[in-house]
Amino acid sequence: MSGTMTTDNNMLTVSELLETGFIKCTICKSVYEDPRLLPCLHTFCHKCIQKIIEIENQTRNLNQSEAANGTDDDNEAKDLKKTENRQKIICPVCKSPMEVSIKDKKSNGFPSNTFMKDLSDMYDYKHEKERHCEYCKFDGKTTPASSLCLDCHDNMCQGCTGAHFRTKVTRCHKVIPYAHVQKGLYDSDIRDFQTPMCVQHTDEPMNIFCEKCELLICKECKVGNHDDHKWSKADKAVLKYEVQMINLLKGIQQQIPSIHKYMQFLTNYEKSIEGGREKLTNNIKKQAEILHDMIEEQKASCLEAVNKACDTERCEVQVRSSNLHTAVTSLENNEEYLRNLLKHGKPEELLTLHREITQRLTQLTHMQMDGINARLKTDFIPGSSTLRNIQTIFGKLSIDHVPLKHSESGLAADSALQISNMLPNVRNTPELIIEFNGEGMSDSKEVWPTGVAVTKDDNLVIVDRDNKKVKIYERNGKLKQEIQGKGENKLETPFDVTVLKSGDIAVSDHEAENVKLFKVTGEHILTITDGIKYPRGITTNSKGEVIILDCQLRQVTIHDPKSGHLLKTIECKDAKDIKVLVDPYYVGVTAQDNIIITDTASPNIKVFSPDGKYLANYGHYGMRNDEVLQPYGVCCDHYGYIFVADNQNHRVHLLLPDGKLSKFLLTKADSLWHPMGLALTENGYLVVTEALGKVKIYKYI
Structure with a gap:
């Protein structure tokens, strides 16, 4: 690498980076072991990916069992059945769906994250642990290792280190003491010697880039499968992709503050929604109470008018009824008296009383009843209680979306979120x-x-x-x-x-x-x-x-x-x-x-x-x-x-x-x-x- 990726003065050194959570798997919380890079650019240990697959299998089998027991639709059951060679999983971090290869148990179709692997190896070198000389093992001995050969990647004891320097093939190898490694004295040397090795040709470093296939390969791969393809050395090929990555990185870096700002806007907006809900609820309840009070007042007024009219009419009817009762009693008494007088009275008695009797009977014959001229008629015609009229009286609730101004969301007019960068x-x-x-x-x-x-x-x-x-x-x-x-x-x-x-x-x-x-x-x-x-x-x-x-x-x-x-x-x-x-x-x-x-x-x-x-x-x-x-x-x-x-x-x-x-x-x-x-x-x-x-x-x- 040319080093252009590390121009930020605030960047951590490699030693500092190793002591952060950067090289730790978010699932097992441990330093990466056989890290694999997913298409969404999140990295997990290979064993952790296997656990994700197992959980997905259990969930799928449960759904498949429920589908078989709970439905007669064969197509739904088929949808739940996993394919023969691949399976979908969800990234635990970004929730992106992706496919894994079931047959390829070694990688599940995900490439090794060589960057994370090298940093994890470096972390291992820089921390004390029990290490044994790999050369003494050939003699059946178990000897603590004190040094590391960066060329051979072998652990060696002090004696074998001396022998390593005396051998013609290895005398120029870079051998470093673990005591110095742990103090950070050989960080750059370790990084310089970390070269990805070919999976097929395990002794060959991958330092050739096939431009047609866009793959990093070793010299054996080049001769075997890529000989007629255009290629270049890795240190030259990386220049093009480094520039591309830098530009993409700049795009992402420009987006991150905007996203954070927009997240804050969404948080504030969510709070305003709750505030708006409370205010709107109170207004609706207040309007309902006002209308309820008005309705109660109108009800009381109508009932009062009804009671007054009915009571007045009843009094009139009662007075007339009492007068008629008195009149009929008088007539009945007069009728009884005259009937008996005519039947049992003497002529002298009739003649003595004829003037008074004639006058009274004439008066009664022309008597008119004190009746009523009009009948009380009451009715109640309800106002229109259709939904539209109720909405008109109660008030109209408006729920809509209006376009945001850029100033409201906190985004510049020319910097709307470009999710395509992701x-x-x-x-x-x-x-x-x-x-x-x-x-x-x-x-x-x-x-x-x-x-x-x-x-x-x-x-x-x-x-x-x-x-x-x-x-x-x-x-x-x-x-x-x-x-x-x-x-x-x-x-x-x-x-x-x-x-x-x-x-x-x-x-x-x-x-x-x-x-x-x-x-x-x-x-x-x-x-x-x-x-x-x-x-x-x-x-x-x-x-x-x-x-x-x-x-x-x-x-x-x-x-x-x-x-x-x-x-x-x-x-x-x-x-x-x-x-x-x-x-x-x-x-x-x-x-x-x-x-x-x-x-x-x-x-x-x-x-x-x-x-x-x-x-x-x-x-x-x-x-x-x-x-x-x-x-x-x-x-x-x-x-x-x-x-x-x-x-x-x-x-x-x-x-x-x-x-x-x-x-x-x-x-x-x-x-x-x-x-x-x-x-x-x-x-x-x-x-x-x-x-x-x-x-x-x-x-x-």
Whole structure:
């Protein structure tokens, strides 16, 4: 190394670094033993990784047992079954998912972290422990070691040290006393002599860098497998990568304060949420109490008016009833008197009283009852108690998100968080793993592989448009199955394909104006026609729903995978309510279920939220950077990288999660010719189909 990485005056010395927790595994809390570097750049002891695998196995076996006992769905049980050669684990530090090789017990597919191993060895040298002379062992003796040969990496006693200096082969070796090592007198010498040794040729140091394979190798490896490759000495090759790492380090160092600042902003924001919740709750309760008091007052007023009206009317009725009772009593008495007088009275008696009787009877005959002229009528008409009226009276609760100002979040306007800096490094030249021709058993035309998808067991599903077939290949290129459909379910002009969560496949058949679902064995399941006219691209989201891109209606429809029923239509409009799609071809989804569409019109790539909001776009018509001649297939990996096939420019664009161009991942220089469909395997390899039938699989991380 040239030393440019240690220009920070605040950096610890090697001796100081060894006494920190830097060389200790975060799982076992001990100094690293056989440290292994994970893709997320976190390091653990190999034995600790094995423990993680064992825990994952136990959890998986438990889930598999529960799935077998608790469901009749065979597909769910199959999802829980681990693959034969690899297994997924989660990094305990950053929670990133990754795959380990089950068969490769020695490394699990993770490289040795030679830097951490060398520092751990150095830590071991600098601390007292029981060491024995390795040469005395040959004589059956157990002698304490006092020195270390940096050339041989052997422990030696004082006597053997003297003999080591007297031997012609070893007299120039660097032998250092452990007593001096522990005082830090030989730190730089130890580091100078620490050279990684080849795993295959254990006596050979790895000091050659193969530029094609981007691997550090020994001279034996160079002669054996890399002789025709361009190479350079490690000390020269490192200059390029050191500059690259320094630039990446600067990017990360610039991000860390921003992230800490943003974390503080989020902490404050979380506190403000609680404060806002308390204030809002109090306001709502206060409004409820005010309205409750007003309602109680109104209730009391209404009840008082009702009682007053009813009591007044009752008094009137009681007075009239009493008067009538008195009158009827008087009449009844008069009637009884007259009746008896007429029956038993003498003429003299009648004549004596006739004047008074006639006057009274005349008065009674013309008597009118003191009745009532109007009847009391009471009623209560409730106010409208609809939800809308209640909301109007009570008050409207507003819950929404408003864009943050940069000053609020603490971030500069030109330094928004670039999570892409934390993405895994992409190879300068993706490694071509396998290549084969997508020929079928009875093709009558040139293969035209417009669509590609990958099953859970890494079988490749290829749509051959011109031969009107769907072909299923094993990963090694062996043809397993051809699907053409029968009768009314026969494929007319298939274009694209996706694999459903059930393991079945859905094929867009654009001239037939439908999407057909098949089992991988070829049996037709159902046909989707609802809401589509001329389907091209097709994919599935995280819910397993079928997403269909219609190039004639210039919209996207989302369907239930079991019934085919239309769930949602996304018209792909901008903020001005204008449709932005012109001649769309393919559709993909991100991990957040945002929808990515390739369109021949500029801008070429358009991104929509799951509910249809127009989020972003990329690319213009042309041949330069950020330009596309004819965008075809699109896909997105779980890191957030977006891949776009530029058919006429013979290249695959690699976009960052924010939509910015990272690089041209593949070009004509990589023998790429008219790429069409793109897909990703379960273990993160990129599948590319080319015009006239070639299928290629690349390792890009």
